[in-house]
Amino acid sequence: MEPPIPCSDCPLRPLAAFKPVGPTALAAISGAKVGQRLCTSGATILAEDQATTRVYVLLSGWAFRFKTLEDGRRQILNFLLPGDLLGLQGELLANLPHGVEALTAVNLCAFATDAIPGFFRDNPDIALDITWLAAHEERLVDDAVLTVGRRTAMERVAALLVHLYKRAASAGLVEDGSIGFPLTQLHIADALGLSVVHTNRVLQRLRKGGFIRLDGQRLAIGDLRAMRRVGRYWEEPAPRRPLL
Amino acid sequence: MEPPIPCSDCPLRPLAAFKPVGPTALAAISGAKVGQRLCTSGATILAEDQATTRVYVLLSGWAFRFKTLEDGRRQILNFLLPGDLLGLQGELLANLPHGVEALTAVNLCAFATDAIPGFFRDNPDIALDITWLAAHEERLVDDAVLTVGRRTAMERVAALLVHLYKRAASAGLVEDGSIGFPLTQLHIADALGLSVVHTNRVLQRLRKGGFIRLDGQRLAIGDLRAMRRVGRYWEEPAPRRPLL
């Protein structure tokens, strides 16, 4: 339970993955911030189909967005890593069309939802950044549709692992060739439209083929090139992204 | 090949589905418009992975966004109907991560991509509308992930047909209980992650069950309630949406 971090000391901003921000924009962001929020692993950050009063930036930890069918079938839409914005759809659309759940303990930077129209009025650069982030997230979901709709189970798992590894890497989370990996096999299954059992078997094939090391809570990818080939997954190099 | 329609006479704006727009915003939009573009059915409106110079609003006709794997497997991400914005991701991200193809003859209203930053600078209401449209499209794609990942083939087809029927309806395209329906079974299959053959059989089941009438180019849904039940598909009532 650390004290709130001032935006000027944000641990994320120095990372190469993020676009530098000017002093006026930083002041505007800092001024709109209304606090921080901590969630424990497994907590519901935002409930499905609910009106929201906050928009958050993920400071640390992992989370995911999901939707469920009334009979309980769950689909994970995408994963959220440090720097990601969440809850924007709740502000723009009437209410949030999906839920958000924490995968690990999570530290969130909170903004009042009415800060958004404020940014658009007074700070076009930030407004454009917000729209950029929205477009970027849509790109991720577009990829998810392609993966779930047209890739084989093996391709899906490989593509997801590469994708998450690279994102974790650009958030500075690699330690001696591996990342902390908080997903259970059920999460992988729910993200990829597979059953847990089948997911388990595919993971074993990847392990036995020497493509990955995945024990307990850490993931290492031996040969990234090979994994990309298995997953038929080539994403363009990540551009420097804005950080709210 | 009609002459360009001035924004003030836009045939879409009077529809109840669209949010009214003030005179200054209308003037700004009108001023940014650089022309119209006609495409024939089947034409590529925007190519995959390409830098773009234009953003379009679909004035009339149907189109779809898609991605392909290098071996030819194609996934349709969502369908575009009159009033939809396309090409925004090409402006914000470096280049367009998906292709856009016309399903019917299509009439597009063109804006130079650099009109977007201009809107953000000078016209916060329009900027917010653009972001709203982006968030709304993401919602559609989120739904697509849920459909493809967790619904059965029967549910997928039923949900898609209801979805498209309702959207066509709100674009004013219903004529005596049916809509013009330009998708082939291959399009349906590619949108839903199914094979054409299986799609065909599911459609036949829906027809024989009396749920739909789908002959050649027209779709009618007998009992919408029943179809929603089959598809496990309940969307929230469509809000009035902005039109660029």
Added chain:
DNA sequence: CGTTGATTTGAGTAAGATCAAGTCGGGTGG
């Protein structure tokens, strides 16, 4: 008529789901 695109039908198959146990490791309480 011949061609072409869309749809339909049949037969065989494979990918992945379901069901049912069983293992393993890390708490927790007695």
Added chain:
DNA sequence: CCACCCGACTTGATCTTACTCAAATCAACG
């Protein structure tokens, strides 16, 4: 310390959904 519980992971057996391949039909069109 040990029994036990619980969640995550594994494994095997069986089954089903939806895919593949192949071919026929059908309508529109030049």
